[in-house]
Amino acid sequence: MTAHRPSRQRRVKTRGPVWLFDLDNTLHHASHAVFPAINRGMTQYIMDRLNVDVDEANRLRVGYTVRYGATLLGLVRHHGVDPADFLREVHTFADLPSMLRAERGLTRMLRALPGRKIVLTNAPTLYARTVLAELGIAKLFERVIAIEDMRAGNHWRAKPDAPMLRHAMRRAHVRLEDAILVEDTRGHLKSYRRLGIRTVWIVGHLPVAKTSSGGLSIRKPGAGRPHYVDRTVRSLRALTLGLRGGAFKGA
Structure with a gap:
């Protein structure tokens, strides 16, 4: 009697996470000068x-x-x-390097995140790749999906267009259930959470809003977190620390 062998499908390892990073006000502090x-x-x-x-x-x-x-x-x-x-x-600047501000240890923190990493931005390709190079993190991302890559023929599209994202993820061989979007724009998170993507709202680079009395309101991670946001963080450092604490099981 021939011994039963496990199917090839059973031997396939569980897929890891795919991090979809916005660029501006996510990987760097664009509100400072850019x-x-x-x-x-x-x-x-x-x-x-x-x-x-x-x-x-x-x-x-x-x-x-x-x-x-x-x-x-x-x-x-x-x-x-x-x-x-x-x-x-x-998107052309006389001295872009002097305008950039980012978290200390950015490269180390991104390397600590398990899984694939992709930049998904409404900015143009040349600008996005230049920023990543200046930040010293270009090699950590397998691809950059910029606004030129979101077109369908002559029809221009951008985040948070849902058909665009589905198409972009198919081209990148990414299952939506494997994706984690890290983004500063709540509207984008809301639209894509409906597709089954997990979401991280990063708020540390956002402009601080003024109160009616003229003071400044301080954003506190987790305070008033929208239902379509799985996690709110002030920084990428907080994101990596949260993973060690068990956030996003499977990531």
């Missing part, structure tokens, strides 16, 4: 190309970001703006 510069650049670009005043330019910039996930998508859809020209103009 975001203000990008916002000024976008506003000026809109003023120059659409011949509008600063108030209207700001309204369009913010409105399109809220509506489409990225200002670019609204400008392309409603005003025929050249995407490559826009991305180049607003």
Whole structure:
């Protein structure tokens, strides 16, 4: 009688986590200098190309970001703006290294996270790869999925577009149930949690909101955590420490 052999499927090891990291205000403190510069650049670009005043330019910039996930998508859809020209103009800086701020020990902390690591950003490829290189962490990520990679033909897409993410994950051979999104934008976390992705809201780099009395409100991790957020952290260090404490079983 031939001995029964376990099937090949039974011998397959459990898949590890796949970390999907946003870039700005997640892997570095973009609110320090980069975001203000990008916002000024976008506003000026809109003023120059659409011949509008600063108030209207700001309204369009913010409105399109809220509506489409990225200002670019609204400008392309409603005003025929050249995407490559826009991305180049607003993400080019005279001295980017001096503008970057990140956590100490960033490389060590990212290396401590088990599993694959991917950058998923609405920023353009050249800017994203330049930032990662300046931070010294480019080699820790197997790929960068930037806004140019989110297109479907001539149709531009961005986070939090759900079909875009499904397509991007298929191309990267990532199961949605294996993915953990680390992101500062709650709207993106909310949309993608519906797909079965686990979510981490990182809040340490976000601008501190002013209270009605003129004081500053301090964000406390875990305070008022939305139901679509699995974990709230102030820093990547807190994320790695949390894993040691048992957060995200299987990660």
